[in-house]
Every structure is written in C-alpha cells, then in structure tokens.
Amino acid sequence: MREFPYEFEARKPILFYPEPVERIAGDFLEIGPGRGDFIMALAEQYPDKRVVGIELARKRYYKLIPRIEKRGITNITLLRAAAQIAIPRHCVAESFERIYVLFPDPWPKDRHAPHRLLNADFLTLLAGLLKDDGYFFFATDYRPYAEWVVENLNEVPLMAKLGNPFTIQADIADYFPSFFEQKWREEGREILYVRCRRVRPDEPSSR
Numbered sequence: 001m002r003e004f005p006y007e008f009e010a011r012k013p014i015l016f017y018p019e020p021v022e023r024i025a026g027d028f029l030e031i032g033p034g035r036g037d038f039i040m041a042l043a044e045q046y047p048d049k050r051v052v053g054i055e056l057a058r059k060r061y062y063k064l065i066p067r068i069e070k071r072g073i074t075n076i077t078l079l080r081a082a083a084q085i086a087i088p089r090h091c092v093a094e095s096f097e098r099i100y101v102l103f104p105d106p107w108p109k110d111r112h113a114p115h116r117l118l119n120a121d122f123l124t125l126l127a128g129l130l131k132d133d134g135y136f137f138f139a140t141d142y143r144p145y146a147e148w149v150v151e152n153l154n155e156v157p158l159m160a161k162l163g164n165p166f167t168i169q170a171d172i173a174d175y176f177p178s179f180f181e182q183k184w185r186e187e188g189r190e191i192l193y194v195r196c197r198r199v200r201p202d203e204p205s206s207r
C-alpha cells in the first residue's frame, strides 16, 4: 500500500482497550467507529461475539472508552491506530465474519484523494481478514467515493460485490445508523451502501 504516511503512523504507539492483545481474531470489525453508536449497538446485540474497533483519532478513542463502560459492554476490543498499520500487525487472517467501514472521510478534493482509505490495496487486506463467506459493508454519502470503491473492488478477486451497483440498507446485517448516517439523513443527503461477500478459493469466478 502506497498512499499513506506509513513512517509517521508506524512510529506512533498503538493503544489497546481494555488491554493489549498481540493477535486479534474476529468476529466483527469496524474501522473508524468515531462516536461509537454503531459498534456499541452491534456489541450489545451479539454479547458472545468479539467486536473489534480500530479508530485513528486519539480523542475519539479516549471518548469512546467511557461510553462503552457506561453501557456495560465487555465484548469490544478497541485500538487507537491507523487500520493500515494495526491490521497487518495484530489481526488474524481469515478470522472475521464481518467488516464494516461506515462513512470514512471522503477526501473530496482531488489532491487529497490519496488519503482515501478504501483503495484496492486496503480492500485486498480486508478480504484477507474475512473468513470464507464473510461480509464487508461500506456506507458513504459521497457518490464519487462510492463509485471509486466499486471500481477498486474489480481489482480484488476475493471480494464478490453484491447489489448492482449499490445495495440497500436493509441488506446490511444488523444495521444501526451511525452518528454520521443520522446527521446526513437529517440533511436529506443520499446514502450509498456497498456490500461484498468474501469468496471461497475453490469457487468459480463470478466476474
């Protein structure tokens, strides 16, 4: 993966809540949980599943911890890290049932586009984290980002895109509107969803 300030992020310490874990296995992963409305709803719905959140912003990470504790949730593992750094270092390949990326920063200006998270290399990394038949879900209010992700998915043979070209919210497992989704809906913005299934290696190609 190229377009990411690796050296800078790679030198920063990764923080863990509730305690450091060297190897993190599924079941569910949310990248960029922000205020945490979605990850907490998911964790409460599946108290027997391990729900992992990787959040880049230190402030958001520290604000989320007391919210998790206040709700008495004990099945969330939270990391303060860039997902591009934490996943290869700590996450166990093919151990996740679901990965959610909801409303990633859109970086709408052309010169900022290299900062966008869901490039083909990163989607390939996510595909490697999913179990066979696991799901990847993505939502955005920014159509050019959604179209760019759909294009990038063409370069990731392990991800079979479902829905044409986008899916509908009702198809996203256990969906609960995140803080940004609630905000953009109130403003009447269009919301686009992408849903993919991780294909089995022996499966005939659907492309």
Ligand SMILES: C[S@@+](CC[C@H](N)C(=O)[O-])C[C@H]1O[C@@H](n2cnc3c(N)ncnc32)[C@H](O)[C@@H]1O
Binding pocket: 031, 032, 033, 034, 035, 054, 055, 056, 057, 060, 081, 082, 083, 084, 101, 102, 103, 104, 105, 117, 178, 179, 180, 181
């Ligand atoms: C626009 S906010 C969306 C927050 C939340 N998902 C929602 O829908 O309300 C994007 C979030 O992704 C986080 N983020 C951005 N780049 C990241 C990265 N490389 N790894 C992990 N989190 C990241 C940001 O700090 C921020 O919390």
